[in-house]
Amino acid sequence: MSFFFLGERLAVDLLNTVVVQDGRVRDLLQGPRDVAAWAEAAGALPHGALRGSPAGQEPERLRGFRETLRRGLVAWAAGGTPPRGLIALLNRHLARDPEVTEVTASRGNVVTRRRPAGAPLDRLYGAVARSVAELLAGDDPRRLRKCANPACRLMFYDVSKAGRRRWCSMQTCGGQAKARAFYRRRRDGSHGRRADPLQ
Ligand SMILES: [Zn+2]
Numbered sequence: 730m731s732f733f734f735l736g737e738r739l740a741v742d743l744l745n746t747v748v749v750q751d752g753r754v755r756d757l758l759q760g761p762r763d764v765a766a767w768a769e770a771a772g773a774l775p776h777g778a779l780r781g782s783p784a785g786q787e788p789e790r791l792r793g794f795r796e797t798l799r800r801g802l803v804a805w806a807a808g809g810t811p812p813r814g815l816i817a818l819l820n821r822h823l824a825r826d827p828e829v830t831e832v833t834a835s836r837g838n839v840v841t842r843r844r845p846a847g848a849p850l851d852r853l854y855g856a857v858a859r860s861v862a863e864l865l866a867g868d869d870p871r872r873l874r875k876c877a878n879p880a881c882r883l884m885f886y887d888v889s890k891a892g893r894r895r896w897c898s899m900q901t902c903g904g905q906a907k908a909r910a911f912y913r914r915r916r917d918g919s920h921g922r923r924a925d926p927l928q
Pocket residue numbers: 876877878881882883896897898901902903
């Protein structure tokens with residue numbers, strides 16, 4: 730099982746657990762093991778954190794959460810305003826994972842740190858909800874996009890300076906489009922006449 734981490738935001742990487750492979754839509758979050766594997770691979774939870782936790786119903790719940798987020802984020806990207814229901818949903822999940830401040834003292838050196846206090850599953854939902862909240866609060870809706878390949882479902886937040894990222898990856902969709910454009914130009918005998926728009 731390999732996941733895609735090219736969304737530049739945790740929440741967008743969660744959306745990218747639905748992929749198209751060999752022309753078929755495939756959901757990568759099938760069972761409890763997939764939930765744990767994704768949470769760990771995404772860095773949302775430490776290794777083994779979900780072991781022994783009641784994750785039996787979780788794939789279905791997480792898939793439902795993901796699709797609600799997808800609808801809300803797509804609406805935000807299109808119109809610049811998050812749906813009201815999305816804000817309420819985020820607050821519910823943020824409340825599952827409160828942070829506590831801890832103070833420690835060692836040889837007169839006193840430090841404070843904040844740590845998430847929720848159970849592992851709550852921390853997973855909390856981390857994704859925080860990612861969406863930060864996206865809505867501080868990011869540009871016009872930079873949340875779907876890959877320009879119509880056959881690809883992957884999404885990303887464009888962090889490039891120019892803000893012109895079009896592809897999920899240059900190794901896959903971008904590279905294929907570039908190769909197609911190259912052969913088309915060569916076939917049409919227009920090689921070298923115009924700049925490659927994909928450069
Ligand atoms: Zn793509």
